[in-house]
Amino acid sequence: MAATLRSRHVGKPSPSRPVVTGRRDCITGEVPSGKAGMGYRMVAYEGLLARDFILILEQDDAVLRYQEEPAPFRWHDGVRWRSYTADFAVEIDDGRRVAVEVKPRKRVIRLGWDGFRPRIEAGARAAGYDGFELWTEVEIDALRVANAALVASERTFVADEAEQHTMRVVLDRFGGRGLVRELRAASGLQARAFRAVVALVARGEAELADPGRPFDDNAVIRRPANPRSAP
Template structure:
């Protein structure tokens, strides 16, 4: 499914580092993405699941900035491009390191330089934001469900159930959709795959993808908003 090589400005996975490094196949970028820590891998999972993210690049070109005392040249962890066209840099760090070195204040200078160099912003993500559940768990579930191998019978049963429910309402719980499809145990992962592809949209981004999760059919976001569902 994923053909292509990482677009990083430098090689991350050298197999000589003491860090936890590796590669993740990106559905959005259609290539392999490098990471050099568990936190970076978690952030990649969130990017892959975020409907507002059009694409992203790990290890973009370095930028130069000054904290008023010294000049720095920094290669930040990611450059993210949204569907709106907004483009911003991201640095992923453990919260303990941010506090110890005062990086939130220090990167304030880097943020100003990034904006001067054409970026819309610079974001600092820590394990506190990354590990907030159920967002990360939902993202990992969606990534795990992505596969090119699917049963045509399962897809047909689920699409038939959606067509039947859609005549009545623009939203449905996962439990109702599983029951209507009559797919048994196969229904859950088939539904999560549709969430990963954007065919079904969680009404509440902070709710776990379980039987109580409310799902909106793609294309019905406006009607759902009129019903008071936050999308």
């Protein structure tokens, strides 16, 4: 049975279609947003690929806010008009608003998405979007998701301000850029040192110098050029 998702947070927008719970073929849930533009609310997802996409959005500073399952828009399939609900509407800091579909590549091929995608994009632009994007597991790569998940996990813990201050001082002592294992060793925080490093990134006070590498002891973090506010 389909149940309409209800907000547990004041001001949380409601998805435009029901979120089906208890389905054997689709895992549903919610993840916390760390973005000020999202009001730090819980974001609903349908499917693990959508969850992974949310994690990537959360770590992209160019993304101001996003809405899961926004209002539907009309598109023409060449014969008749149809209604389409995107998985996400994403607002970017350059002023663009993009409709996004998240779908496994096998389903994209089986349903023939490459054939009618241009028509959906035309409908999206007519509805006021600046573009339409289709994301599959090809674009949502495992390493990028793993790094994002690590940073997102830190938001579920209360940061120890003394440890955070220690790691800030150490990072500044290194000139605002350093290898994680060297920062850990210099901090004297021992087992808590790595979490303190991750917390700096989660709070927007540091960033991975190379997002294409694993976030581990061999990663380099640095002070961001444009620090974002921490929740």
